[in-house]
Amino acid sequence: MELTLLGTGCPSVDHKRFGPSNLISTDKAKVLVDCGSGITQRLHKLNISSANIDALLFTHLHSDHAVDFYQLIISSWHSYRIKPWKIYGPRGTKKFVKKIMDAWAEERKLRISYESRASAKAFEIQVTEFKSIGSLKIKDLNIKYFEVDHKPVKYAYGFSFTNKNKKLTISGDTRPCENLMKYAQRSDVLLHEVFIEGEILQINKMRTKKTLHNVQSYHTTSTQVGKVAFIARAKKLVLTHFVPTRFNKNNLKKVIKKDFGKNPVIGEDLMKIKI
Ligand SMILES: [Zn+2]
Numbered sequence: 001m002e003l004t005l006l007g008t009g010c011p012s013v014d015h016k017r018f019g020p021s022n023l024i025s026t027d028k029a030k031v032l033v034d035c036g037s038g039i040t041q042r043l044h045k046l047n048i049s050s051a052n053i054d055a056l057l058f059t060h061l062h063s064d065h066a067v068d069f070y071q072l073i074i075s076s077w078h079s080y081r082i083k084p085w086k087i088y089g090p091r092g093t094k095k096f097v098k099k100i101m102d103a104w105a106e107e108r109k110l111r112i113s114y115e116s117r118a119s120a121k122a123f124e125i126q127v128t129e130f131k132s133i134g135s136l137k138i139k140d141l142n143i144k145y146f147e148v149d150h151k152p153v154k155y156a157y158g159f160s161f162t163n164k165n166k167k168l169t170i171s172g173d174t175r176p177c178e179n180l181m182k183y184a185q186r187s188d189v190l191l192h193e194v195f196i197e198g199e200i201l202q203i204n205k206m207r208t209k210k211t212l213h214n215v216q217s218y219h220t221t222s223t224q225v226g227k228v229a230f231i232a233r234a235k236k237l238v239l240t241h242f243v244p245t246r247f248n249k250n251n252l253k254k255v256i257k258k259d260f261g262k263n264p265v266i267g268e269d270l271m272k273i274k275i
């Protein structure tokens with residue numbers, strides 16, 4: 001199994017860290033997790049056509065994780081996709097997909113009839129919404145999904161992927177929570193989000209103490225994530241979803257090593273990790 005970090009950023013714009021999204025590839029399957037801003041450009045850089053993606057999983061429906069959804073769908077059609085899309089996500093995903101598709105319905109209709117391509121299957125979208133905990137299988141990839149704690153977001157998920165006795169867990173956006181530590185147990189790789197303490201400063205009236213506190217409190221901080229990985233007995237900790245996107249890498253490694261016992265990997269866009 002291979003994990004490719006497509007975007008390791010957050011809502012803030014950074015040309016070095018695109019919006020959150022990841023690709024999990026096996027011998028047979030290609031699955032995307034989230035589709036943050038820039039996902040199709042990152043796939044293109046890797047020479048992977050969105051025509052060949054088997055499924056898209058949403059961790060949750062915060063815009064930084066979902067904003068390029070239509071771009072992914074329409075570009076797959078431009079890339080001659082000839083099969084429907086399989087989308088999995090939290091409750092609300094059906095409504096979200098319908099609204100986005102509706103917004104572009106007229107433009108799409110015109111385009112389909114004018115360009116007369118062989119297939120419009122890319123626009124057939126099959127959505128499955130998650131229960132609180134469950135599993136699914138996409139070709140040779142086994143996936144477990146479980147709720148994490150990103151309140152006030154009601155429905156947010158983490159995923160565990162297994163293939164050939166190897167395990168990858170993706171935290172999604174979450175504050176430290178029991179479910180994540182339970183389902184991430186003994187992962188070969190734990191891909192975890194992080195909020196880096198001390199790197200974002202207050203800006204008078206625009207970014208207040210309360211804003212900072214609230215953002216920080218529904219994420220996992222740099223002084224928590226090493227402990228989470230340690231409790232989960234993860235073999236390797238890879239960090240992503242950096243808030244903020246620019247920070248002192250050595251400091252972050254040092255802080256986390258203290259708790260985890262090993263150096264974490266600071267994720268970068270287009271980094272590949274064999275599992
Ligand atoms: Zn996010």
Ligand SMILES: [Zn+2]
Binds near residue numbers: 060062150173
């Ligand atoms: Zn979020």
